[in-house]
Amino acid sequence: MRHGTISRIPITLRVAIAMGGLMIVLGMVASQQVLRSLSRLHDDRLREIARLHVEGLSVALGPLVLHKDVWEVYDTLDRARGASDGQRMLFTVVADDRNRVLAATDPLRAPVDSDATPFSKDASDLSALTASGDEPQVRVRAPLRVAERTVGQIVTEIDVGDLVAERRRVSFFLLLANAGATALLAFAGYILVARMLKPVTLLAQHMDNAGGAPSRIPEAEIPKSDTELARLLRTFNTMTGAIDARAEAEKRLAERERFVSLGRLSSSLAHEINNPLGGLLNSVDTIRTYANRPEVVQKSVALLERGLVHLKDVSRAILDENRLDRAGVPLRRTDFDDLKLLFEPEAARKRQHLDWQVRADGADLSSLPAAPVRQIVLNLLLNASAAAPEGGWIGLSVAPRDGGIELSITDDGRGLSAQDLDRLMSSAPVAPGGGVGLRLVHDLVTGLNGRIRHDRDGGRTSVIVFLPSAEAV
Amino acid sequence: MNRRELIGGVAATAAVSLPTVLRSQQLFRLALTPVFLDNDAAVIERLRDALSTGMGRDVDLVQRRTYQEITGALLDGSVDAAWLCGYPFLQHRGQLSLLGVPVWRGQPRYQSYLITSAGDQATGLEDLRGGMHAFSDPDSNSGFLVTASDLARMGETPDSFFARTIFTWGHRNVVRAVAGGLVRSGSVDGYVWQALAAVEPGLVARTRIVSQSEWLGFPPFAARSDRMADPAVTTLQRALLEMDRMPAGRKALDLLFLDRIAEPDVRLFDGIAARMAELGQAG
Numbered sequence: 001m002r003h004g005t006i007s008r009i010p011i012t013l014r015v016a017i018a019m020g021g022l023m024i025v026l027g028m029v030a031s032q033q034v035l036r037s038l039s040r041l042h043d044d045r046l047r048e049i050a051r052l053h054v055e056g057l058s059v060a061l062g063p064l065v066l067h068k069d070v071w072e073v074y075d076t077l078d079r080a081r082g083a084s085d086g087q088r089m090l091f092t093v094v095a096d097d098r099n100r101v102l103a104a105t106d107p108l109r110a111p112v113d114s115d116a117t118p119f120s121k122d123a124s125d126l127s128a129l130t131a132s133g134d135e136p137q138v139r140v141r142a143p144l145r146v147a148e149r150t151v152g153q154i155v156t157e158i159d160v161g162d163l164v165a166e167r168r169r170v171s172f173f174l175l176l177a178n179a180g181a182t183a184l185l186a187f188a189g190y191i192l193v194a195r196m197l198k199p200v201t202l203l204a205q206h207m208d209n210a211g212g213a214p215s216r217i218p219e220a221e222i223p224k225s226d227t228e229l230a231r232l233l234r235t236f237n238t239m240t241g242a243i244d245a246r247a248e249a250e251k252r253l254a255e256r257e258r259f260v261s262l263g264r265l266s267s268s269l270a271h272e273i274n275n276p277l278g279g280l281l282n283s284v285d286t287i288r289t290y291a292n293r294p295e296v297v298q299k300s301v302a303l304l305e306r307g308l309v310h311l312k313d314v315s316r317a318i319l320d321e322n323r324l325d326r327a328g329v330p331l332r333r334t335d336f337d338d339l340k341l342l343f344e345p346e347a348a349r350k351r352q353h354l355d356w357q358v359r360a361d362g363a364d365l366s367s368l369p370a371a372p373v374r375q376i377v378l379n380l381l382l383n384a385s386a387a388a389p390e391g392g393w394i395g396l397s398v399a400p401r402d403g404g405i406e407l408s409i410t411d412d413g414r415g416l417s418a419q420d421l422d423r424l425m426s427s428a429p430v431a432p433g434g435g436v437g438l439r440l441v442h443d444l445v446t447g448l449n450g451r452i453r454h455d456r457d458g459g460r461t462s463v464i465v466f467l468p469s470a471e472a473v
Numbered sequence: 474m475n476r477r478e479l480i481g482g483v484a485a486t487a488a489v490s491l492p493t494v495l496r497s498q499q500l501f502r503l504a505l506t507p508v509f510l511d512n513d514a515a516v517i518e519r520l521r522d523a524l525s526t527g528m529g530r531d532v533d534l535v536q537r538r539t540y541q542e543i544t545g546a547l548l549d550g551s552v553d554a555a556w557l558c559g560y561p562f563l564q565h566r567g568q569l570s571l572l573g574v575p576v577w578r579g580q581p582r583y584q585s586y587l588i589t590s591a592g593d594q595a596t597g598l599e600d601l602r603g604g605m606h607a608f609s610d611p612d613s614n615s616g617f618l619v620t621a622s623d624l625a626r627m628g629e630t631p632d633s634f635f636a637r638t639i640f641t642w643g644h645r646n647v648v649r650a651v652a653g654g655l656v657r658s659g660s661v662d663g664y665v666w667q668a669l670a671a672v673e674p675g676l677v678a679r680t681r682i683v684s685q686s687e688w689l690g691f692p693p694f695a696a697r698s699d700r701m702a703d704p705a706v707t708t709l710q711r712a713l714l715e716m717d718r719m720p721a722g723r724k725a726l727d728l729l730f731l732d733r734i735a736e737p738d739v740r741l742f743d744g745i746a747a748r749m750a751e752l753g754q755a756g
Contacts, residue, residue: 071607071639074655075646108654112605112637 011200020186020214024380035171042163043130049088049159050129054142057079057154061094068096070112081105084257090137091157097150117175119155129132136161199229200458203236216240257440261378262321268345272314276307283307299387302357321374331365332371333358336398339374343381350387355395355410366401367469372444373407374394379437380409380463383420387413389459404450415461416454424463425452501528501705504543504555505537506610506692506724513672527712528705538642540612547697554696554709559745560614562695570701571737572694573713577664581735582688584663585615588651588680591753595658595683600625604657606635609643614745615662616644619686623749645669652679653701664691668730690741694734 032246057080064072073094081089093104095116104110110119123141124130130138137157144398187374192200199222206215214236222233239277283300290296336358378397384394388411397412416424423438429448447454448467455462505522517534524532536545540561547555549566553622562569565601574581589595598620608631609616618700624634631638639656641647651659662686670677694713698707716722717733726733 069653071636071646071650072642074653075641078649080654102657106654107656112655167615 012196013190015189015197017186019189019193020182020227023182023185023189024302027182031171031174031178034174035167038167038170039130039132042167044161046158046160047126047129049139050140050156051126053089053158054126054140054154054156057092058142058154061154062151065094065096065102065144066153067103070103076105077103077105088159089156090159091253093155094144094152095120095155096152099153102152106374114152116155120153120310123155134164136164141283180351199223199233203233206236206240214240214243232467257359257379257401257437261301261375261382261437262318264382267343268349269314269318272345273311273445276310280304280307304390311313316371321378331368331370331372331457332362333360333365334379335370335374336396339377339381343378343385346382346385347394350385350388350420352385353393355393357396358398359399360398360405364405364469367403367449368467372448373467374439375411376444376465377407379441380407380465383437383463384411384413384461387411387415393460401466402468407465407467408462410460410462415456416463453463482680489531491581501530501532501709502535502552502554503532503709504537504546504552506540506543506556506558506561513728516725519721519725519728523716523719524709524712525673527719528708529713530705540610544612547695549563550697550700552702552749553700553705554694556618556692557695558614558692559690559742560618560749561612561677562693563742563746563749564612568698569695571739572706573734574693574737574741575691575729576693576732576735577730577733579692580688581738581741583615583691584688585619585660585686586661586663586666586682587684588619588648588661588666589683590651590654591681593657593680593681593683597684599627601658602634603636604640605637605639605655606631606641607656607659608638609645609647609659609661610640613644613662614689614692614748615686616647616660618745618748619689620651620660621752625751625753637676638708648676648680652676658683666729673728687744689744693737693741 018279018443057076060076060080061073075094077094080296081092089105091105091109093110093116094102095104095380099116099120101110101112101114102118103112110116117309119139120141125138126140126142136159138160139155139157141153141155143150144154144227177289202217202221206217208214216237217233222230279302283304286300287297287304290300320338321342336356340356381394381396388394393410393412395408397408397410399406399408424442427442442452445465445467450465450467453464453466455464494506521532521534535543535546537546541559543552543555543559544557544565546552546574547557548565554572557569562571577583582693587598587601589601595601606620608620611617621631624631627634639650641659644662647659647661648666648669650656651661659680666677666680694709696703696709700706712722713734714736717726
C-alpha cells in the first residue's frame with residue numbers, strides 16, 4: 001500500500017523530502033518569473049529592432065509605393081539588405097494598397113504583382129511582436145503611410161535566432177543553477193531537520209531496542225536546549241521505569257508462588273502431622289502404664305517409631321520444597337515420592353482418588369533439575385485438585401519420551417477457563433485478578449525449553465508437559 | 474606683385490591637391506550619362522583628374538539620374554559638354570556635334586545584350602514573351618532602343634510583348650534586377666556587362682546573354698554645335714583625343730576598360746539611326 005510505503009520512510013527523510021519539494025516549487029516559481037522577465041526584455045528589444053527597421057524603410061518606401069515604382073522599391077530593399085548584410089532582416093516584401101507585391105528582397109519568393117496575402121496573413125503587428133516561440137524568425141507587418149494615407153504595407157521576416165538561442169541558454173543555466181541551489185537547500189534542510197529531530201530518532205531507537213523491550217535513554221543523550229523534546233524523552237524514561245518495575249513485580253510474585261502452593265497445603269499437612277500425634281501420645285501412655293510388660297512396650301515403641309518416621313518424612317518433604325539452595329540438584333524418583341507425600345493428604349481431605357504412575361527411572365530423570373520440576377508438578381496437581389470435584393479423580397503420569405520426560409496431570413473437573421489457559425499457554429501479560437501459579441508453570445517450562453499441551457477429552461482435562469533432557473537440548 | 478596677386482598665389486599654393494592652376498577661370502562642366510560604371514567613385518575621380526590635367530583647368534563632372542536630364546542640361550547650356558549615348562545624340566542631331574568616340578577592344582563600337590538569369594532556358598527574344606523586362610533608360614540605345622526596335626520588327630511593343638517593363642536608370646541596375654530575379658530579362662549595354670564581369674564577377678555570373686545585337690556606335694562625347702569653336706570645348710576635345718598618351722589619362726582609360734578616344738565619325742551611328750527609323754522616329 002502506498003500509504004504504508006510512505007510511512008515506512010523515516011520521518012527525518014520525509015520532512016527533508018517535503019522541504020526539498022517545497023524548495024523545488026519555489027525554484028520553479030522563481031525561474032518562471034525570471035524567464036518571463038527575460039522574455040519581456042527580449043520582446044521589447046525585438047520590437048525596438050523591428051520598429052527601427054520598419055520605420056526606416058517606411059519613410060524611404062512610402063513615396064515609391066505611392067507611385068508603384070517597382071525598381072526603386074526593389075533597389076531600396078536590396079540596398080537596405082546589403083547594408084544589413086548578416087543582420088536581422090531576412091526577407092522583406094512590399095505590397096501596394098491592393099496587397100499585390102510591388103517588390104521583395106527575394107523576387108523569386110514573392111514575384112512582382114503576385115498576391116502578398118500568404119506573407120501578410122500570419123505576420124504580427126509591431127505591437128504584438130514576440131520572440132517567445134521557438135521559431136528562429138518572426139514575421140512582422142506594418143502599414144506604409146504617405147500623408148496620412150495608407151498606400152501599402154511592408155512585411156518583414158526578422159532573424160531572432162540569437163534571441164531564441166540566448167533565451168534557451170539562459171533558461172538552461174538558470175534551471176541548472178536553480179536545481180543546484182534547490183539540491184543544496186534540500187540537503188541543508190535534511191541536515192537541519194535531522195538535527196532537530198535527533199531526539200525523535202533517539203526515542204525510536206530506544207523504543208524497540210534489542211528485541212522489543214523499550215530501554216532507558218541515558219540522561220547524557222537528552223538534549224538540554226530543547227525543553228519540549230527533552231520533556232518527551234524524560235516522560236519516556238519514566239514510562240520505561242514503570243514497565244521495568246511491573247516486570248520486576250511479576251517476577252517477585254512468581255517467587256512467592258512457591259510459598260503460596262505450600263500455604264495451600266498447610267492445613268492438610270497440619271492434619272497429617274496432628275492425626276498421628278494422638279496415636280503417638282496414646283503409645284506413650286501405654287508404655288508408661290505397661291512399663292513392666294515388655295511385649296506391650298515393644299509393640300508401642302514400634303508404633304511410635306513408625307509414626308515419628310512418617311512425621312520426619314513429611315517435615316523433610318516440606319523443608320525440601322522450601323529450600324532455596326536446591327539449584328543443580330538432579331531430579332530423582334524420590335522427588336515424586338515426596339510430592340505424593342505432600343499432596344496425598346490434600347486429595348484425601350477432598351476424598352479425591354489419586355492415580356499415581358511414575359514409570360521413569362533415575363537415568364531418565366537425572367538430567368533435569370529437581371526444584372523447577374517439583375514446582376511444576378505441585379502447581380499442576382494443586383490446580384487439578386482445585387478443579388476436580390469432591391470425591392473426584394486426579395491422575396499423574398511420568399513417562400520417558402523422545403529423549404526427555406512427559407508429565408501428564410489429569411482431572412475430571414470443569415476444565416480450564418480461557419483466562420487460565422492464557423496464563424498457562426502464552427507469554428502475554430497477566431490480566432489482573434487471579435493467581436500466578438499457572439503463569440509460573442509456563443515460565444518454568446519455557447526456562448527448561450519444554451512444551452505445554454492442553455487436552456480436554458471425555459470430561460477429563462489433561463495438561464501435558466514435555467521436558468527435554470538437558471543433553472538433548 | 475600687388476596685394477591681390479599675393480593672396481591668389483598663396484591660395485594656389487595651399488590648394489596643392491588640385492591637379493593644376495588657373496583657378497580664376499570658370500569651372501568646365503562635363504555631364505556623364507550612366508553609360509558606364511557610374512557607381513564607382515574611383516572611376517569618376519580618375520576621369521576628372523585626367524581631364525583636368527589634359528585641359529589644364531578644373532573640370533566638374535555632372536551626373537543625373539536620367540539621360541533626358543543630361544541631354545536637357547547640355548542643350549540649355551547648363552553643362553559645356555557631355556558623354557552621351559548615341560541615341561539621344563541622334564535625337565538632337567541638329568543641335569549637337571561630336572567631340573570624340575571611345576575605342577573599346579579595338580573598335581569604336583559596342584553591342585546591346587539581351588540577358589536573363591543564369592538558369593533561364595530562353596534562347597531568343599521570342600522565348601521571353603509574357604515575362605517582366607528591365608530597360609535601362611527610355612533614351613538609351615542599348616538599354617531600350619535595340620530591344621524596342623527588335624520588337625517593332627515582330628509587330629510588338631514592349632508593353633504588349635512583356636507582362637510588365639521597368640526602367641532601372643542604369644545598366645548595372647538592369648544586371649542587378651535580372652540577377653536578383655526581380656525581372657526575367659533585361660536590355661543592357663554590352664560594354665557595361667563585360668566591364669562588370671571583370672569588377673563584379675559574382676553579380677554577372679548570375680546572368681546569361683541570350684542574344685547580342687549588331688555592332689553599333691559607342692556612346693560619344695558631344696557638345697552643342699554652336700559652341701564647338703569655344704576654346705574650352707576645343708581644349709576638351711584635344712584632351713580627350715590625347716588621353717591615352719598622358720599618364721593620368723591612361724589610368725582613367727584602363728579603369729574604364731577603354732583603349733583610347735578616337736576622332737569622331739558620324740557614320741558610326743548609322744545602325745542606331747536605322748533602328749530609330751524602325752521605331753518610326755526620325756534621326
